[in-house]
Amino acid sequence: MGRRKETAEPGLAEVLGGRGGAVDATVPVVAFVAAFTVADASAWASPVAWAGGAAVLVGAVVAVVRLVRGGRPRAVLFGLLGVAVAALVALYTGRAIDFFLVQIVSNAASALAWAVSIVVRWPLLGLVVGTVLGQRTRWRGDPDLLRGYQRASWIWVGQYLVRLAVFLPLYAADAVVALGIARTVLTWPLVALCVALSWPALRSALPPGHGGLRHPAVRGEDAHEG
Incomplete structure (x- = not known):
């Protein structure tokens, strides 16, 4: 009887999922900018309020659509919460530009968190992928895979x-x-590019014959798993 064909090694794009969530995140931004532009040009009262209301309304519609399509409730609610908080910040300050303040702070915090995670040898990419693959932190026992996650x-x-x-x-x-345009352009296209570049960076740290993401070479484990 022939040998059973081994499951193909997944790429990061497959493991981390599609671009749907990133695309959905840009829709409320487009609604905010469009509503603010129209309200401001038409000299309507409180253009920031109009824009914030439009963003939250569109964000709620996107959330419902994602839930109907089987999206994770927690991720959907966090996405809607982010839109609501951004709108509230803009309403509080009265400045439309402050709608983007939450996103700016989030990116700064994320850059710091990811950099620190690499330095302390707990790269966040490894934690994310390990969780998705059900490995928890088992990948940390594989020096090559750990190095790959750090590079990526x-x-x-x-x-x-x-x-x-x-x-x-x-x-x-x-x-x-x-x-608003920059926020849209630098969302899912940049994430897609990041995923595409991360995969070869990760693979470059793995020696020939390595089992890949699904099979960390953890010292002391049986190398001939069934």
């Missing part, structure tokens, strides 16, 4: 730094429309 995690740090390099000058210039 630096690319994710770069992702957040790129956004900050673009967002901060636009925020300082009070460029609402330009920042």
Whole structure:
């Protein structure tokens, strides 16, 4: 009887899922910028309030659609909460540009968190992938895989730094429309590029014959698992 064909090694794009969530996250931003532009040009009262209301409303619709399609309730609710908080910040300050303040702070915190995780040898990419694959932290027992996750995690740090390099000058210039466009362009396209670059960076740390993401070479374990 022939040998059973082994399951193909998954890439990061397959493990981390599609781009749907990142795309959905841009829709409320587009609604905010569009509503603010129309309200401001039409001299309506409280254009920031109109824009914030439009963002929350569209965010709620997106959340319902994602739930109907089987999205994870926690992720959906966190996404809607993020939109609501951003709108409240803009309403509180009265400045439309502050709708993006939460996103800017989030990117700065994420860049710091990912960098620290690499330095302390607990790269966040490994934690995310290990959780998705049901390995918990077993991958840390594999020096090659740990090194690969560290290398790939630096690319994710770069992702957040790129956004900050673009967002901060636009925020300082009070460029609402330009920042909205940048926020949209630098969401799922940048995530997709990050995933594409992370995979070869991770693989470059693995020696020939390594079992890949699903099979960490943990010292002391039986190398001939059934």
